[in-house]
Amino acid sequence: MAKKILLNNIEVPGLANFEVYRQLGGYSAVEKALKSLSPDEVTEEVKKSGLRGRGGAGFPTGMKWGFIDKKSGNPRYFVCNFDESEPGTFKDRHIGQLNPHQLIEGMILGSYALGARKSYIYIRGELFYVLSIIEKAIDEAYRNGLLGENILGSGYSLDLYCHPGGGAYICGEETALLESLEGKRGNPRIKPPFPAVVGLYGCPTVVNNVETIAALPWILNNGGAAYSAIGVENSKGTKLISACGHINKPGVYEIELGLPVEEFIFSDEYCGGIRNGNKLKAVVAGGSSVPILTASLILKTAKGEPRLMSYESLADGGFETGTMLGSGGFIVMDDTTCMVKNLLTFARFYHHESCGQCSPCREGTGWMEKILTRIENGNGTMKDIDLLVDIAKHIEGNTICPLGDAAAWPVASAIRHFREEFEEHVKLQRCPLSR
């Protein structure tokens, strides 16, 4: 059995209640940190653990905390990014719904390390039922002296708020999230200045993903060195993977980074193989934004080494033959899937969710949706395929936030790996897989 850090007690009934969580050793990390460690020692421990941001970018968490401007004298804020809206990703919801106190404990630890007196959980609007669970958990923590004035007699005070968003995908981008939290339209800001210097209300801010924050209690309890002992290369610790698509056992799984992809898809402990004994066709390894890979490329790298579930191994081969770990939304497709239709679904999503600030993304996502609809419906030409590649090239890297890249990468990679299928659509003037 693989080591469990985030989902260790997840099957205990009533885990969302304070008493149950406390009995299982919950909030011991807060006790330890507030009584015996200084904020800098907490940061040091996180740096040592090698924990990387679990929201998708994989930026080292300790380093991000180190950038926060402590000299300005302005109040500092710690914000949790719970705006999980990436298609195929549903891991944060799993934590928030079943184990909200783990998230709150992590919030207290992070806020203490950064010296924040007010912290926010920005939750996606659609997850309203999770919001009520977290609100209840926050109330319980206040009643038991773990939030509010003078936590556990340590002299440290913290107020924690849960703020629901309106359900926009773009608000998962950290500067758009801060804009939205301030009450404005969720338009990403031009960086620099980075949020660590000018963030929420113009004050130094750190934004972290739910899963990152939920890993903090374990790191403080067991030490950063114990966490960095798990995993391979620069991919330390465990990661939640939300597996979905044409597999026998969809769901949220916790894996040690470095698990072979083949084992993850076919072993009974995890996905349990492809449904109905079908053949594996393609995998999107980290949420809809990352490049799609063919069956042979996801199981083995271009060099012929077995591919592992880690930041480095999945990125092996760059964008030509590699992909990214991303947010951990693992979408598996069998040979009944039409790649054009799949891509059209993604393109429609990005067109809908583009905030409209940057012209390349606003216009480009719309064109991509239009052209893909044309090809899927049998009205496409060979020129359209090259036009799609051209549009993707012009979006990538020319936008303020990564949504433009996220919209361009799936298109570029799908055409790179499945070009014959696009050409077949054009030649037959219909979708070859539809009846």
Added chain:
Amino acid sequence: MSLIKVTIDNIEVDVEPGTTILNAARQIGGSVVPPAMCYYSKLEGSGGYCRTCL
């Protein structure tokens, strides 16, 4: 204040410190000037958002 030398498309121009690349290109004029939709010289803080100049 000393002027800064900027070279765009092999054309040299002296600009004041703090000038944006767009304004430097506009000083040269002609085909060097990129398209821009979101910049309005009288509006402070404008520019940089529409990305048509990239």
